[in-house]
Amino acid sequence: MTSPATTPPPPYYAVIFTSRRNEQPGDGYAEEIDRMYALVHQQPGFLGFDTARSDGVGITVSYWDSEEHIAAWKAKAEHLAAQREGRARWYDAYELRVARVDRAYGFERTEV
């Protein structure tokens, strides 16, 4: 996957997930995240995502074609289990924001 994610012209939707976690090696977090990344790519309406983590702060922004497809992903069984584990073990705090992207513009370097 290459960041920034490639997305269609607006409008579309963004789920902004910011988290702070207690980094415990071997707590299964990395494996579960890999599982969720593989799974989300199969979800209807999924457009792509960007993710970064530093100093214990993680930001993952996923892009979607509709709020209905966001709701379907939120309610998916494997994802619900991961959400429970997140609250039980991995995260000290998180905030999830659902937003409608109205405008977007980008830049890409072209060497000459």
Added chain:
Amino acid sequence: MTSPATTPPPPYYAVIFTSRRNEQPGDGYAEEIDRMYALVHQQPGFLGFDTARSDGVGITVSYWDSEEHIAAWKAKAEHLAAQREGRARWYDAYELRVARVDRAYGFERTEV
């Protein structure tokens, strides 16, 4: 600053800035970012931000009370100069998305 950023109840606005850059030590990037972070806190309508960077990918999400205040920050002279430097030197690619946050919910661990 503590992440996740504390924000008022929706609706409010998010500017999602994702970037890929060629990490060149001593290119003045870190100093300029510190200057911009200090400056943005003085902008009318600024609510907070979250930022993370890993594997050359940066995500900064800033939160605002209105699109007018986002436009004012975009047009601010010192910020315009930083944007020019970003395109000339620091970034290989970026995408900037302006979104309206309609729903938000969070979690914070409370030890018992």
